[in-house]
Amino acid sequence: MEFLSILLPIFGVFVLGFIGQKKFQFDIKGISTMALYLMSPFLTFRTFYNTEFDLSHLYLAVYIFALCGSLILVVYVVSFFRKYSVTETCGMILASSFMNNGNYGTPVVFLLFGAAGLDYAIMLMVLQQMVMSTIGIYFAAKGSPGSNGFQTSIQALWKMPIIYGGIAGTLLHYLHIPLGSSVMEAVNMVADAAIPTIMITLGMQLANISVKHLVKEKLSLSLTIRLAISPVIAFLLTMMLPVDEMVKQIMIVLAAMPTAANTTMLALQFNTEAEFVSSATFISTVLSLVTLPLVFWIVL
Helix, strand or coil, X not given: CHHHHHHHHHHHHHHHHHXXXXXXXXXXXXXXXXXXXXXXXXXHHHHHHHCCCCCCHXXXXXXXXXXXXXXXXXXXXXXXXXXXXXXXXXXXXXXXXXXXCCCCHHHHHHHHHCHHHHHHHHHHHHHHHHHHHHHHHHHHHHCCXXXXXXXXHHHHHHCCHHHHHHHHHHHHHHCCCCCCHHHHHHHHHHHHHHHHHHHHHHHHHHHCCCXXXXXXXXXXXXXXXXXXXXXXXXXXXXXXXXXXXXXXXXXXXXXXXXXXXXXXXXXXXXXXXXXXXXXXXXXHHHHHHHHHHHHHHHHC
């Protein structure tokens, strides 16, 4: 029941966006642009401003980047044999390589491990945000129609205010520059609005999806990578890292999370398989009701 209490608010926000789009036909691209360029930089800034990094977090960083790189490699192998286009491959990467370890994964870890595991979950969430703000944006831009590959991706990456929000937060943190309570209140207001807006946008996008047009084979492959192969790779990586047993369990549990909602925002912004990525995000979240308890049973 506690597990369902975590999921119900998430699905409730999806449903709100779904109903709103069916009723009012909002401009989804405009809302997505607002969330990406105006709200998310404040969320990133706050995350890096409030986070105390130390050497012990190096192992977690190595793990997050190694997991993401391994999943991207799996997608490239699948894409090679399935002869997917660049856009299809990048859409698969967005749907398969980035997990929702924030508004979904963090409360699940707290439920399973209590306060002792929460700090590690938050740190992995911060590192995942770093990966999404760099590698995620790179592949979203690379898969955009009209992209000329590496150059377009790098240009898009440096135009993203999320990057500068993270840099600003880190600099102010390590230079010990305090922000007034009124400034932080404004930052918190915008940052707190970012995730719900992204989730509402996902619900809106789902309202425009035609099930008939979905490539079920590609979707099945993406879901398999996200929900089954990812925790297996995570298990193999934890065997090579000198971290304690609880941290290993947290790493594996978070690797089994469904697709991050942020991927829908990136896919919409760059027109990179937005319908497919949105579908993978929603369906992986639904399927996690079955797959996550299995992971808990095996790992814990």
